[in-house]
Amino acid sequence: MLLVKFVKTAALLLACAISLILGISFGPAGFIDLKDPLMQTVVLDYRLPRVLLAMLVGASLASAGCAMQAFFRNPLADPYILGVSSAASVGAALVISLGIGSTWNIVISAFITSLIVSFTVYRLGRHGESYAVLLAGIAVSSFLSGLTAIIIYFSQQSAHEIIFWIMGSFSRAVWQKIWLIIIPFFIGIIYLLLNSWNLNAILLGEEHARSVGINVERFRKELIAVTSLLTSATVAVCGIIGFVGIIVPHTMRLIFGEAHQKLLPSAILFGATLMPLVDLLARTCTSGEIPVGAMTAILGSPFFLYILKRGL
Amino acid sequence: MRLEIRDLGVELRSREILKNVTLKLEEREILSILGPNGSGKSTLLRTIFGILKPLKGVVLFDGKRLEFDDIAKIAAYLPQEIPQTRLRVIDIVLLGRTPHLSGIRRAKKEDYEIALNALNEVGLRGFEERIFDELSGGEKQKVMLARLFAQEPRVMLLDEPTAHLDLSSQIEVMRLIKRRVENGCSAIIAMHDINLAATFSDKILMLKNGEVHRAGKAEDVITPESVREVYGVDVAVRKIGKSVIVIPVAKSSKNGIRVHVICGGGSGAEIIQTLVEAGYRVSAGVLNVLDSDWEIATELGCEVVSEAPFSDISDENHEKNLKMVEEADFVILANLSIGRGNLKNLIAANLAAKLGKLIVVERSEIRSRNFAGEMAEKIYSEISSKSIIVKNESEILNAIRDLAGRLPKGRGFVN
Numbered sequence: 001m002l003l004v005k006f007v008k009t010a011a012l013l014l015a016c017a018i019s020l021i022l023g024i025s026f027g028p029a030g031f032i033d034l035k036d037p038l039m040q041t042v043v044l045d046y047r048l049p050r051v052l053l054a055m056l057v058g059a060s061l062a063s064a065g066c067a068m069q070a071f072f073r074n075p076l077a078d079p080y081i082l083g084v085s086s087a088a089s090v091g092a093a094l095v096i097s098l099g100i101g102s103t104w105n106i107v108i109s110a111f112i113t114s115l116i117v118s119f120t121v122y123r124l125g126r127h128g129e130s131y132a133v134l135l136a137g138i139a140v141s142s143f144l145s146g147l148t149a150i151i152i153y154f155s156q157q158s159a160h161e162i163i164f165w166i167m168g169s170f171s172r173a174v175w176q177k178i179w180l181i182i183i184p185f186f187i188g189i190i191y192l193l194l195n196s197w198n199l200n201a202i203l204l205g206e207e208h209a210r211s212v213g214i215n216v217e218r219f220r221k222e223l224i225a226v227t228s229l230l231t232s233a234t235v236a237v238c239g240i241i242g243f244v245g246i247i248v249p250h251t252m253r254l255i256f257g258e259a260h261q262k263l264l265p266s267a268i269l270f271g272a273t274l275m276p277l278v279d280l281l282a283r284t285c286t287s288g289e290i291p292v293g294a295m296t297a298i299l300g301s302p303f304f305l306y307i308l309k310r311g312l
Numbered sequence: 313m314r315l316e317i318r319d320l321g322v323e324l325r326s327r328e329i330l331k332n333v334t335l336k337l338e339e340r341e342i343l344s345i346l347g348p349n350g351s352g353k354s355t356l357l358r359t360i361f362g363i364l365k366p367l368k369g370v371v372l373f374d375g376k377r378l379e380f381d382d383i384a385k386i387a388a389y390l391p392q393e394i395p396q397t398r399l400r401v402i403d404i405v406l407l408g409r410t411p412h413l414s415g416i417r418r419a420k421k422e423d424y425e426i427a428l429n430a431l432n433e434v435g436l437r438g439f440e441e442r443i444f445d446e447l448s449g450g451e452k453q454k455v456m457l458a459r460l461f462a463q464e465p466r467v468m469l470l471d472e473p474t475a476h477l478d479l480s481s482q483i484e485v486m487r488l489i490k491r492r493v494e495n496g497c498s499a500i501i502a503m504h505d506i507n508l509a510a511t512f513s514d515k516i517l518m519l520k521n522g523e524v525h526r527a528g529k530a531e532d533v534i535t536p537e538s539v540r541e542v543y544g545v546d547v548a549v550r551k552i553g554k555s556v557i558v559i560p561v562a563k564s565s566k567n568g569i570r571v572h573v574i575c576g577g578g579s580g581a582e583i584i585q586t587l588v589e590a591g592y593r594v595s596a597g598v599l600n601v602l603d604s605d606w607e608i609a610t611e612l613g614c615e616v617v618s619e620a621p622f623s624d625i626s627d628e629n630h631e632k633n634l635k636m637v638e639e640a641d642f643v644i645l646a647n648l649s650i651g652r653g654n655l656k657n658l659i660a661a662n663l664a665a666k667l668g669k670l671i672v673v674e675r676s677e678i679r680s681r682n683f684a685g686e687m688a689e690k691i692y693s694e695i696s697s698k699s700i701i702v703k704n705e706s707e708i709l710n711a712i713r714d715l716a717g718r719l720p721k722g723r724g725f726v727n
Contacts, residue, residue, distance in 0.1 A: 073396075197417035201407050204395035210363050211391055212463065213384025213411035258398045 008255060012266060016055075016273045023051035023276040026284055050173035051276045054292075056181050057170075057234045058244055058275025062267040063189050064230040065245020070199045070260065071223050072122075074130045075307050078245030079231040081134060083141035085242065087117035088228075088235035089148045089165045097155030103180055103236075110232035111184075117144070118224045145240075168241035168293030170279050177237040184233035189268055191226050195219070196260035203258070241275075241293045243300020248274060250307065313374055313386065313466035313498055314338055315360070320369035322352075322359050322522075329355045330522045333369070337467070337498050337515075342490065344509035345502045346534075347519035348543055353502035354392065356519070357469045360500065361389040373467065384411035388465035392472045392502075394452050395444070401455050402440040405430055408462030423462075430461040434488055450481030457488055468492070468499040474508060486512045510534055511555040518542050530556055536613075548611040561588060561612060568593055569716065572636050572664075573609075574657050575646035580605040583646055583673065586705040588612045592712075595640065597633045598625045598657060605646075624653040633660045638667070642712055645672045645695070649681040650688045658684075658691050670699035671711045 024047045025032045033039045065078035072082075079085045091113030095101045121140055125133025145166055152161055164172075192199070198219055201209040206216045234241065248271045249263065256262040278299065282292045315337040322330040330352045337343050345353045358364045360371050362380035370377055373386060388408070397404070405427040406419050413423070431437050434454040439447070444455060453473060460468060470489065474482040482505070490512055493499050503509040509516060510530035518525040518533055520542045526533045534556050539547050548559045571587050573580045573596045580596060581604060587594045597617025599606040609616045617632045619625055625633075633656070637643050643664035650658055664670040678692045700711045 194416050197407075197410070197413070200399060200403055201410060203397050203399060204404070204407070205391070205393065207391040207393065208395055208407075211361070211384075211389040212407050212459075213381060215380070253398070257400060259400065259403045 009266075012269050012273070016269050019273040019276045020051055020055070023054070023280055024048055026280060028283065045175075046173070049175045049178055050170050050279070052178055053173040053181070053237060054170050054276040054279045055272035056178065056185050057238055057241065058248070058271035058273070059268040060181070060185050060188060060230040060234050060271070061241065061244040061275075062248035062271025063192050063264060064227045066249040066260070066264055066267045067192055067199060067223055067227050068245065069249060070203045071220070071227075072125070072130075072133050073203065073205065074133060075250065076134055076246060076304060077137075078243070079227065079234075080240065080242030080245060081141070081304075082118070082121050082137035083139075083144055084114045084118050084121075084228060084231045085235055085240040086141045086144035086148065088114040088232035089240050090144050090151070091232065092236050093148045093151040093155075093165055097151050103176065107180060107184070107233060107236045110236045111229055114228040114232040114235075115225065118228045122220075122224060163291055165235075165239045166293070167291035168239035168296075169289070169291045170238050171283075171289055173238070181233045181237050184229045188226050188230035188233075189264075191222070192260075192264055195222075196264055199260040199264070200258075203260075239293065241296055243296045243304065244271060244275060246307070247296075247300050247303050250303070315467055315498065315500070316372040316375070317360065318370050318372070320356075320359060320371070321367045322355055322364055323367050324355065324364070328522060330359065330366075333519075333522075333524055335517055335524070335527060337500060339498055340493055340496065341514045342493055342499045342501065342512060343515045343517060344513040345500065345517050345519055346504075346506060346509055346542070347525075351519040351542075352522040353519060354471050355522075357389060357471050357500065357502055361387060361469055363389075381411075384463070386465060387467040387469060388460045388463040389469040390456055390460050390471060390473060392475065394449070394456065394476070398443050398445050400440065401431070401436070401442050401444055401447075402427060404444055404455055405458045405462050408459040408464075411463065426464065427458070427462045430458040431455075433461055433492075434458045450477055450484065453477060453481065453485055454488070457485065461492060466497055468497060470499065470501045472502050472504060474503070474505060482508060506534060506539070506558045507556070510557075530554065534558065548613065550607070550611050559585075559612075569642075569712075570595065570640045571712065572596070572640035572643045573646060574633075574643065574648070574661050574664075575599070575605045576603055576648045576654055576657070578604045579646035579648040579673075580644075581608045582705055583644060583708060584609050584612060584614060586709065587644075588614070590709060595636050597636055598629045598654070598660075625656040630656040630660065633657070634663055637661075637664045640664075641669065642715060643670050644708060645670060645699075647673045647675040647681070649683065650678075650692075651683045655684050655688055658688055658695070662691055662695050665695045665698040668698070669715070670695065671708060671715075672696055672699050672701050673703070673708065674701050675703065 024043055027047055029042045032043060061079060068077040069075055088110035091110040092106045095105045095109045117140060121137050124136035148165055152165065198214055201212055201214050209216050249267045252263055252266040252270055256266045278295050279292050282290045282295045317333060317335045320330055320333040333356060345356060347353050359366055362383040406423060409419060409423040410417060431439060434457050436454055436458065444452065473485050477485065486508060489499055513530060515528060516530050516533040517527040518538060525542050526538050531551055534549055536547055536549050539558065546561045548561050550557045550559060570593045573583055573594060575596060576599055584594055584596060585608060595615040596609040598619050599616055600619050601621050606616060606618065617629050617636065619629050637660050645661040661670060678689055682688050702708055702711050
């Protein structure tokens with residue numbers, strides 16, 4: 001039993017390390033060669049920040065998805081499906097188009113809009129069937145994606161810019177963006193890891209969580225704030241990347257079970273493993289670069305349909 | 313733990329849900345709350361647990377008012393809905409430890425021990441690693457009880473813990489609660505099943521539209537009147553020891569057709585019940601008080617000619633019986649034993665036979681149940697020659713339907 005646990009954990013850590021190594025080894029400039037001074041620049045200034053950013057984003061989205069699935073008691077809840085990502089992109093696009101888009105302004109604005117939308121979707125979907133919250137999220141999400149496109153269009157930006165925000169990409173990864181996301185990332189995952197116990201309780205339903213003495217009203221607000229923070233930080237640095245919050249937690253549930261004490265750390269690690277790999281695929285499988293959000297959507301949609309078919 | 317509630321009033325969305333609810337619960341006592349849907353049972357439990365704030369009144373635990381965070385340390389509440397989750401059983405039971413863990417919540421060794429003991433208590437030791445969603449309904453509810461027990465409560469508040477369970481699980485769940493209470497706890501249970509509530513509770517409280525309608529011991533609270541007033545249905549209530557059983561009674565009688573049953577010693581119980589359920593106006597006689605047929609007949613609200621316990625039929629009661637035979641549309645002679653004491657019942661049946669409205673139920677030969685000499689046998693054979701002989705209750709109903717066709721106009725059957 002203990003051995004099985006050890007093997008599972010070791011395999012996950014190994015996969016994460018391999019993902020990091022692969023990510024910095026390959027790229028349009030060729031295979032890594034540390035003796036080449038030009039290649040050193042490529043690795044340190046481009047590949048390494050890109051891979052690290054992908055890891056942080058993957059881990060953030062996976063943990064946010066994990067928390068949202070427990071909180072909404074819905075296996076298909078995630079920042080993308082519920083429209084929180086789109087909300088953040090509206091916030092980001094808005095300050096950029098107004099010409100006040102300093103990096104911190106983008107993060108703050110994205111955070112505020114995603115917070116508002118999270119609460120709205122929660123209010124719209126809380127009392128209905130499990131479909132209700134998904135449908136509410138999808139409606140809000142479509143509306144907000146449209147809004148983002150219009151804002152960017154009128155601010156005279158290129159179509160490429162619109163695709164960046166709606167489809168997500170790590171192509172503009174720089175070290176500065178890592179410093180930007182790392183604080184929200186640590187606030188978010190530390191809060192969630194410390195509250196694994198309460199996440200288990202809320203998984204049984206709000207009334208059951210109350211019945212063991214958890215202040216559900218406060219916990220709910222904190223969870224909405226934390227998932228919004230994690231999501232908006234990722235959107236601010238790389239646009240909308242969907243489905244990571246569904247694929248990662250579900251795969252980990254199959255291996256580590258439902259209890260958040262194990263699920264959450266494993267989802268963080270696997271998110272950090274999967275995201276750089278998908279990005280590697282996106283930037284190397286063709287001569288150009290496919291938006292990484294398009295890749296995750298192609299990978300994630302069948303996953304989504306599978307869970308839907310199995311029953312919510 | 314003692315629990316006292318004084319003059320509680322609760323509003324939800326400016327609708328008054330509870331009005332002036334007052335109750336007392338002593339240590340090692342089970343109080344069941346009965347009442348139809350929407351009468352305020354769940355609201356009362358949630359208010360006691362501190363989830364809802366009362367508009368007025370107080371909830372006192374051992375004489376003290378407590379805040380929500382402190383209540384969970386001494387009281388445990390089981391919501392009605394059984395959750396759906398793929399969490400392991402042990403993860404769920406451990407959640408009962410939540411109020412006892414401060415700061416960052418992590419289960420320590422002693423918490424595991426308490427959780428395992430709780431699982432043991434509900435008979436599910438060895439289920440720790442099982443997935444909750446893959447258990448049966450009864451097992452799930454027992455896991456939820458283990459969660460409740462792991463909280464080490466001194467008062468348990470349970471919202472319909474037996475809903476949706478099969479009979480054996482219902483009884484098992486109630487026994488587990490009862491055992492826990494006997495070991496030094498107390499419990500308030502919202503229930504739908506009156507019989508189960510009466511069997512396992514020390515006290516019953518009936519709620520109607522958020523107000524206490526009646527409170528006290530089961531036998532005092534559960535009466536045909538109170539059930540009619542609270543639930544709006546007609547029932548008969550039968551006492552068995554300290555427990556009671558509620559039996560539904562048909563409301564309408566079929567065009568007032570009257571059937572008189574001559575029975576005794578349990579020979580008429582099923583017949584009377586069948587007839588009452590079929591909607592006939594039933595009378596019975598002559599029966600000794602406390603005879604089992606007498607009990608059924610009186611509980612079901614039949615008119616009964618009663619004789620003192622273990623006494624022979626007096627002339628006066630015999631006259632009454634004859635009068636009932638005359639007034640009835642049909643008379644049924646049950647498969648009763650004949651002795652000197654009730655020979656007059658046979659004579660009354662003879663009158664019915666002469667009037668052409670007697671149905672005789674013959675399950676066994678008269679010889680085997682006659683203790684009144686040859687005379688009785690002679691009367692019986694005279695009776696049988698002039699009446700319809702049937703073997704069981706359903707044949708009675710058919711015989712009545714046949715005979716009813718010959719009744720004078722205006723007294724025909726609905727069906």
